[in-house]
Amino acid sequence: MASAKKNTHQDHSAKGTIASVSIVAIVIVLMWIGVFSLYMARI
Amino acid sequence: MGKLEETWMIVSVSILVIFMAIVGYQTFALGMGPPSNKDIIDPQKVDEQAPFDEPGVFEVGENKYEVVMTLETFAFNPGDIEVPVGAEVEFIMTSKDVSHGIQIPGTNLNAMVLPGHIQRITQVFNEPGEYLILCNEYCGIGHQAMFTKITVK
Numbered sequence: 001m002a003s004a005k006k007n008t009h010q011d012h013s014a015k016g017t018i019a020s021v022s023i024v025a026i027v028i029v030l031m032w033i034g035v036f037s038l039y040m041a042r043i
Numbered sequence: 044m045g046k047l048e049e050t051w052m053i054v055s056v057s058i059l060v061i062f063m064a065i066v067g068y069q070t071f072a073l074g075m076g077p078p079s080n081k082d083i084i085d086p087q088k089v090d091e092q093a094p095f096d097e098p099g100v101f102e103v104g105e106n107k108y109e110v111v112m113t114l115e116t117f118a119f120n121p122g123d124i125e126v127p128v129g130a131e132v133e134f135i136m137t138s139k140d141v142s143h144g145i146q147i148p149g150t151n152l153n154a155m156v157l158p159g160h161i162q163r164i165t166q167v168f169n170e171p172g173e174y175l176i177l178c179n180e181y182c183g184i185g186h187q188a189m190f191t192k193i194t195v196k
């Protein structure tokens with residue numbers, strides 16, 4: 001019973017989640033690279 | 044934990060660690076940390092204390108310059124500064140009254156200058172020209188008039 005309950009969580013697909021957090025990750029990385037390049041260009 | 048969740052955890056932690064490693068290397072190995080000098084001074088006796096009793100631009104070494112500068116409402120002293128191209132210029136600054144800022148647009152020079160504190164920031168100007176120096180910390184009714192220029196040639 002306990003193991004059956006545990007498994008129900010795994011049934012949901014996480015594909016939508018990984019897609020949306022990846023978009024956020026790309027935005028964060030691009031912004032970081034942008035600010036970093038701006039700083040280095042002005043050294 | 045699902046496979047995709049694991050992927051997300053690894054990616055996000057790696058991003059953080061990589062960012063921190065790069066910024067840490069810049070700060071501690073390349074000396075590119077934000078201005079964070081810790082000297083203090085009595086803001087009411089700035090004019091009597093070295094080096095601020097004699098503000099100005101000084102050549103202190105080969106291709107090295109020091110700009111000893113006081114900030115007050117609403118002026119930078121010295122006003123018109125001139126330095127050669129490619130020289131390492133260290134600005135040593137303090138405020139005689141309220142909180143001011145110094146920024147030279149187009150460069151990384153950007154710092155707060157607070158009364159009671161001595162700020163130091165170093166900049167190399169690789170391009171000749173006239174640069175604007177401005178106060179970017181609201182300091183009173185004449186704040187918008189608090190600017191000057193530095194000539195690099």
Ligand SMILES: [Cu+2]
Nearest residue numbers: 143178182189
């Ligand atoms: Cu000001």
